[in-house]
Amino acid sequence: MAKRGESPRAELTFLLTALESRYLTVPTATAKQLAAEASWLKRQGILRPEGHLPVVADECDRPVELEWSEGGFGYFSELSGWIDVPESDIQSLAIDVTRLLSILTQDLHLSGRHEPHALVPELLWDLGAARFGKRLKRNPVLFARRLSDASSAAVIMECLQRRPTTERRVILTSTSGALLTEIPGGSHFISVEDVLDDRGRAVDPALVAIRIDEAPTESKGDLIVRAGAKEVVFFGETFRFPKGVKQRAVILYLYKKYAEGVLQVPSEQIAEECSLGERTRVRDLFKKHPAWEKLLFEQDGICGFAFDKAPKSEKTRD
Missing domain, CATH: 3.40.1350 (Trna Endonuclease; Chain: A, domain 1)
Structure with a gap:
């Protein structure tokens, strides 16, 4: 159970934000501010010590380069003179x-x-x-x-x-x-x-x-394929395939080929690429659906979208 004030997603949310920075590292100072999140990430081996940060912010919040002097890191400030910076504050944690x-x-x-x-x-x-x-x-x-x-x-x-x-x-x-x-x-x-x-x-x-x-609609002119082929609009007529997993696989495959400029595909090739089974024909999947010979056609072992029989009315067919 998460402690009060913590989110169950806090650890990875913290890390996902860190991953968007230029380098795959997290300053120890940042990890200290988010101790609970960093602790879990360290235990999982996702965060591990690696090297030191060469630059820190001075008391005016300006970046300054660190120098090594007498066994420790620090920088010279015009306001305060030499300032030691604890090694623990500049240690860098690498993201594995x-x-x-x-x-x-x-x-x-x-x-x-x-x-x-x-x-x-x-x-x-x-x-x-x-x-x-x-x-x-x-x-x-x-x-x-x-x-x-x-x-x-x-x-x-x-x-x-x-x-x-x-x-x-x-x-x-x-x-x-x-x-x-x-x-x-x-x-x-x-x-x-x-x-x-x-x-x-x-x-x-x-x-x-x-x-x-929920992927955005795929559209090419008068052929629109929506929601993984659960709905297809062909010249204004809508066909739906809410339960036909294999039907949708065929439509998506034909649509992919169509997008590549291939209008007709051997039915045997479709059956193999869509894993329909040895005895299942494309015709068998669609022959009882209104889409057959309106959206799709098959002739002489070749299958494709029925552009030459394109419907003109705006209807919805299930």
Whole structure:
């Protein structure tokens, strides 16, 4: 149980804020001010002593460089002369990102479990892949920090563009969700503080699944795919697939191919990529749904969106 005045999320909230600074360190003086939070982080091996800060603020709150003199650190003040600075006040605590990410993702059941692999040193890490909700396939999971910093975000986005993937990435980040609105699409960018479990100590996969389902509408002209294909608007006519997991998988796959400029795809390829099963045909999934031959068509073993039969009226079909 949290002590009075403390939040169950206080430790990681404190750390997530620290991760947005330029360096992966926390001044001991700051840790002293937040003793309870820092204590838990130290016990977990997330914070550990490493080096000293070269600069402190003087009595006028101006930055001054420390000097070593007679066995201790200090600086010369025009007001007070030489001032000794206790070593404990300038010791720096390093953030062990590998240890932190191991704790944060303990409930995600990442496949091919391995230590986080840095794709961009100190900015972007590959964590593996996880299945969220009832999705048929796993999503690649990454962790990024400092996405609110333009130069850091540019380096991260460049790295992602050089590493294409068939499945949409889930990118967890220490950056506040309010600052992610300008991040380009193509991945699910999710602030860790928005998906922490009730303990405030790890990412809740159920909350991540909800965030993915709430992803912004994907639109290309007269074809709009919403909420992970639970709703599709095609030339003004709305089709819904609230329970059809495999139906949605097919639509999302066809939409991805359509976005790449591929209008028709072999049905056999769709069945394999969407894990429909050896005896399940695309036609079998949709033949009793109003979307068949209105939204989707199949002819001679080829499937795609039915642009040549596009409906003109505005209706809702379930």
